[in-house]
Amino acid sequence: MPQEEGSAGAAPGREPVLDVTGLDVHYGSRRRRRRALHGVSLTVAPGETLGIIGETGSGKSTLARAVLGLVRASAGSVVIDGEDVSAYDQRQWRGLRRRGVVQYVFQDPLRSLDPDLTIETSLAEPLLIRGVPFDEAAARVRAFVSRVRLSEDLLDRLPGELSGGQRQRVAVARALVAEPRLVILDEPVSALDSANRVQILRILEELRSDGVALVFISHDLGSVAGIADRVAVLYRGELVEVGTAADVINRPRHTYTRLLVSSAPTLRAAPADRAEREALRALLHA
Numbered sequence: 001m002p003q004e005e006g007s008a009g010a011a012p013g014r015e016p017v018l019d020v021t022g023l024d025v026h027y028g029s030r031r032r033r034r035r036a037l038h039g040v041s042l043t044v045a046p047g048e049t050l051g052i053i054g055e056t057g058s059g060k061s062t063l064a065r066a067v068l069g070l071v072r073a074s075a076g077s078v079v080i081d082g083e084d085v086s087a088y089d090q091r092q093w094r095g096l097r098r099r100g101v102v103q104y105v106f107q108d109p110l111r112s113l114d115p116d117l118t119i120e121t122s123l124a125e126p127l128l129i130r131g132v133p134f135d136e137a138a139a140r141v142r143a144f145v146s147r148v149r150l151s152e153d154l155l156d157r158l159p160g161e162l163s164g165g166q167r168q169r170v171a172v173a174r175a176l177v178a179e180p181r182l183v184i185l186d187e188p189v190s191a192l193d194s195a196n197r198v199q200i201l202r203i204l205e206e207l208r209s210d211g212v213a214l215v216f217i218s219h220d221l222g223s224v225a226g227i228a229d230r231v232a233v234l235y236r237g238e239l240v241e242v243g244t245a246a247d248v249i250n251r252p253r254h255t256y257t258r259l260l261v262s263s264a265p266t267l268r269a270a271p272a273d274r275a276e277r278e279a280l281r282a283l284l285h286a
């Protein structure tokens with residue numbers, strides 16, 4: 001099978017930051033055991049953004065959790081920045097997180113931010129944990145705040161005193177301030193209005209030049225298409241198609257991808273009509 005169809009390989013010659021091979025994840029036990037991911041393989045290179053799209057229940061969050069060590073895989077391996085983390089215990093995971101190698105941004109920024117810490121403390125924390133001296137951390141926080149287009153006036157506030165868009169910018173800043181190698185963003189713009197959505201996507205686009213690898217998860221192909229170098233399509237726990245964003249949109253190969261593209265009219269000059277979408281759905285469920 002050609003590589004682009006089912007395994008998201010990084011560009012040759014660059015050591016991947018994330019290398020997932022043959023990942024299986026199950027939930028439940030015995031008769032309630034259910035497979036959530038099957039045979040997922042992907043890599044993400046430094047400075048690359050991989051978009052992962054799929055409908056609700058396709059396994060996107062499970063993939064993120066497995067990469068972050070929050071659920072245990074039943075088969076396969078996860079290598080982050082050259083370290084095989086598949087068999088890490090809790091202590092080793094704590095060490096990896098403390099070093100700030102991998103960061104996570106949730107759809108709801110309140111989950112990424114401690115409600116009792118000021119924005120300044122939240123942003124400084126990842127740096128202080130890594131041993132950056134206080135004055136240097138404060139200076140880096142101020143520089144980063146302007147990169148994510150937030151006013152320094154917000155630094156003294158609590159997360160509850162910010163708008164949703166401001167909070168998500170803080171969450172993105174917190175994930176990136178300590179220069180991680182890999183950031184996983186799980187539906188980071190889904191809860192935002194279109195102006196804030198565009199702003200966050202622009203900020204991420206700019207920060208990519210720092211060489212961080214981004215995994216951008218969404219159910220919406222439209223949100224991912226503008227930012228991802230490559231797009232991986234997850235369907236019922238399996239990667240069914242991987243390619244450049246342009247290829248996936250203009251030449252979708254899998255029936256499910258064709259349905260996704262046809263359901264996102266802004267992506268195509270001539271959107272599919274209802275009859276075409278019905279026909280694709282029938283084919284998918286045949």
Ligand SMILES: Nc1ncnc2c1ncn2[C@@H]1O[C@H](COP(=O)(O)OP(=O)(O)OP(=O)(O)O)[C@@H](O)[C@H]1O
Pocket residue numbers: 027028034035036054055056057058059060061062063219
């Ligand atoms: N803790 C859990 N226990 C049992 N089953 C789970 C658990 N978490 C997820 N699942 C199941 O695993 C499958 C994949 O779920 P997952 O949350 O990864 O999908 P998703 O693509 O992120 O969906 P959404 O877009 O709705 O967040 C679903 O069938 C879901 O019901």
